[in-house]
Amino acid sequence: MKIAVVGTGISGNLAAYHLNKKHDITVFEAENYAGGHTHTHTVELGGEKQIIDTGFIVFNKKTYPNFINLLKELDVPYQSSKMSFSVQNQRTGLEYNGTNLNALFAQRRNLFRPRFYRMIKQILRFNKESLSLLADDTDSISLGDYLYNNQYGKEFIHDYIIPMGAAIWSTDHDSMFAFPARFFVQFFHNHGMLSVDVRPEWFVIKGGSSEYLKPLIAGHKDKIRLSAPVENVRRTAGGVFVKAAGYEEERFDYVFIASHSDQALSSLAEPTPLENEVLGAIPYINNEVVLHYDQSLLPKRKLAWGAWNYHLLKEKKERVALTYNMNILQSLKSDYTFNVTLNNTAAIDPKKIIKVLQYTHPFFSVDGVKAQQKHSELNGQNRTYYCGAYWRYGFHEDGVVSALQALKDFNRDVLGEQ
Numbered sequence: 001m002k003i004a005v006v007g008t009g010i011s012g013n014l015a016a017y018h019l020n021k022k023h024d025i026t027v028f029e030a031e032n033y034a035g036g037h038t039h040t041h042t043v044e045l046g047g048e049k050q051i052i053d054t055g056f057i058v059f060n061k062k063t064y065p066n067f068i069n070l071l072k073e074l075d076v077p078y079q080s081s082k083m084s085f086s087v088q089n090q091r092t093g094l095e096y097n098g099t100n101l102n103a104l105f106a107q108r109r110n111l112f113r114p115r116f117y118r119m120i121k122q123i124l125r126f127n128k129e130s131l132s133l134l135a136d137d138t139d140s141i142s143l144g145d146y147l148y149n150n151q152y153g154k155e156f157i158h159d160y161i162i163p164m165g166a167a168i169w170s171t172d173h174d175s176m177f178a179f180p181a182r183f184f185v186q187f188f189h190n191h192g193m194l195s196v197d198v199r200p201e202w203f204v205i206k207g208g209s210s211e212y213l214k215p216l217i218a219g220h221k222d223k224i225r226l227s228a229p230v231e232n233v234r235r236t237a238g239g240v241f242v243k244a245a246g247y248e249e250e251r252f253d254y255v256f257i258a259s260h261s262d263q264a265l266s267s268l269a270e271p272t273p274l275e276n277e278v279l280g281a282i283p284y285i286n287n288e289v290v291l292h293y294d295q296s297l298l299p300k301r302k303l304a305w306g307a308w309n310y311h312l313l314k315e316k317k318e319r320v321a322l323t324y325n326m327n328i329l330q331s332l333k334s335d336y337t338f339n340v341t342l343n344n345t346a347a348i349d350p351k352k353i354i355k356v357l358q359y360t361h362p363f364f365s366v367d368g369v370k371a372q373q374k375h376s377e378l379n380g381q382n383r384t385y386y387c388g389a390y391w392r393y394g395f396h397e398d399g400v401v402s403a404l405q406a407l408k409d410f411n412r413d414v415l416g417e418q
Contacts, residue, residue, distance in 0.1 A: 001253040001414075004028065004242045006230050006267070009036025010056070010399035011387040011406075012258030013216050014070070018407055019256070020220040026252070027220065028244050030229035030259075034217060037396075040208035041291060043354055045336060051208040052326050054291050054340050054357055056396050058083065060200035063190050064397040066404065071205075074215040081202040082328050086306030087163050088299045090314045094159060097304045106303035115155045122156035127194040133182045134189065140366045143184050144177030163310040164193075166320045169394060170287050170342060170361040173312070173320065180366045187393050204330050233257070234269040235382035254383045254414070256406060260284050260360060261390050278378055281371035282390045284360040287319055287342045294352040295337040297323045297344065311344055319343035362390040375402070379409035 001023045005016045008029040016027050033039070037055035044050075058081050061068055071078060086097040096110060097103035110116040129150070133139055141149075143165070147157055158173075165176045165184060185194070192199045205211050217224065225244065232243040233255060243249040257264045265271055265279040298305050307328045311321035321344040327337055341348060345356070362368075372391055379385045387406040392398030 002026075002251070004240065004250075004252040004255040005258060006233070006242075006255065006264075007036065007258035007388075008034040008217070008224060009258060009388070010038065010067075010396050011389065011403040012036075012256070013213065014400055014403040015256045015258060015385075015387055015406060016220050016223075017216055018403075020223070025220060025223055026250070027224040028228045028230050028242065029224060029226050032227045034221075034224050034226065035210060035213050037359060038209045038213050039357070040210035041355060043291070043338070045293070045354075048334055048336070050332055050334060050338065052291060052330065052332070052338055052340075053204070053209045054289055054355070055359060056209045057081075057324070057326075057329055058202045058204055059396060060191075060202050062192070062200040066400040067397045070216075070400060071212055074212060076212040076215065077206045078203045079206050079331065081204045081331070082307055083199075083202045084306040084308070084328070085164065085167065086299055086304050086309045087159055087312065088304070088309065089159055089312040091312060092159075095299045095301055095304045097299070097306045099306065103303055103306075106299070106301045115153075118153055119155040119160055122152055123160060126152065126156070126161065130181075130185045131189065131194065133185045137182070139182045140370075141181050142177060142366060143179040143181045146181040147177075158312070163312065167308050167310045167322050169364070170320055170322070170359075171285065171363055172318055173316075175363065178365055180364060180369045183364060183369050183393075208330075230259070230267050232269050233267045233384075235384060240383050254385065254410070256385045256387060256410075258387045258403070260388060261362065264386060264388075272381060274374070274378060274381065278371040278374050279386075281365070282368040283363050284390075285319070285363050286358060286360050288345055289357040289359050290341045290345050290348055290353055291338070291355040291357070292341065292348050292353045293336040293338050294349045295339070296349070297339055297341055297347060298325060298337070313344070317343060362394045364394070375405060376409050379406055380413045385410050 003019050003023045003025050005012050005027045019025050039055040040053050043052055084099040088095050095107045105111050162176045166173050188194050228244040230244045234241040240252045240255045241249050261279045261282040262284050298309055309323040313321050322342045324340040375391050385406040387402040389399035391402040
């Protein structure tokens with residue numbers, strides 16, 4: 001059969017990887033590179049040559065089992081990474097890194113701050129009490145309501161739990177209050193983040209994340225059309241007609257749409273009520289991402305430097321401000337401190353900026369999480385199948401799982417496989 005695949009993120013590439021074994025596929029990609037958030041750069045600076053990721057970076061064996069299996073199948077090596085999280089509150093001067101006691105009190109005056117101890121006490125309380133949310137899968141309370149109803153203090157809320165969530169989902173500070181609480185706690189629980197001492201080991205791809213991309217697309221690389229954003233997807237009883245920029249409209253038997261939910265919806269000529277309801281419930285937000293080597297974006301005290309560094313800025317912004325220390329995450333040996341900063345470009349020394357990029361990330365709400373449950377119901381309607389990380393938590397494993405589900409639904413509907 002003739003099948004179109006829209007998007008070359010992990011979901012689209014994995015769908016194409018499997019479909020190409022039995023079908024005639026054509027893959028459409030809006031960008032001038034294949035990979036989506038798998039984005040690796042070669043940086044030459046001061047006689048050094050470094051391979052640095054700006055999108056997908058880390059994974060673990062506990063919560064990325066399908067992605068790990070894919071790496072094994074593709075024979076892609078990976079190495080250990082060091083995960084840590086710091087907060088720098090420019091309004092109060094607070095700095096800490098939650099890795100260990102020494103880093104937690106990197107700012108020694110925290111030893112004499114009652115409010116800092118209150119925050120630690122409430123972290124332990126949240127880790128224990130929030131698990132009760134997992135007992136009821138119908139609970140739709142927001143994170144903000146849960147925190148306020150249970151009388152958590154502002155130190156815990158604004159200097160720990162909201163920054164942690166905002167950093168993970170690349171979402172602004174205030175919007176995290178609308179996040180579904182059960183969804184939030186389930187993710188934290190799955191990743192061992194509700195435990196003080198039992199955390200998964202994290203890994204990165206050796207040589208950069210794009211190293212797994214090479215063998216994944218090797219079999220269909222010649223079928224990927226770059227810089228070909230899909231302008232229109234028209235479904236009829238007799239086939240699917242795809243119009244991409246620079247190409248005439250083409251007919252296919254089926255289409256796998258692996259672009260973001262909002263992009264998928266806008267590309268449909270005549271979306272169904274269900275498509276409008278489900279895809280419209282999971283919006284995306286844009287984040288400006290800068291690769292640079294200005295270490296002034298990191299906490300003042302080097303002991304407080306984390307792999308992820310959250311910035312609570314003096315002036316409130318509409319987007320999360322966050323810096324990834326790539327030397328820590330990718331174990332880079334360098335005279336420079338390479339960083340990837342989200343939405344705080346003005347604070348970076350322009351002379352130390354290497355590259356400016358734009359990425360979008362899904363924003364989850366109570367309605368959005370409900371919409372996720374209709375994935376398989378949506379798949380198959382009008383010869384269309386959907387995949388993307390937005391169908392779960394928004395990360396690489398979720399993209400893999402969504403692609404496998406779409407393929408399963410396709411094989412069930414079209415090939416009669418159970």
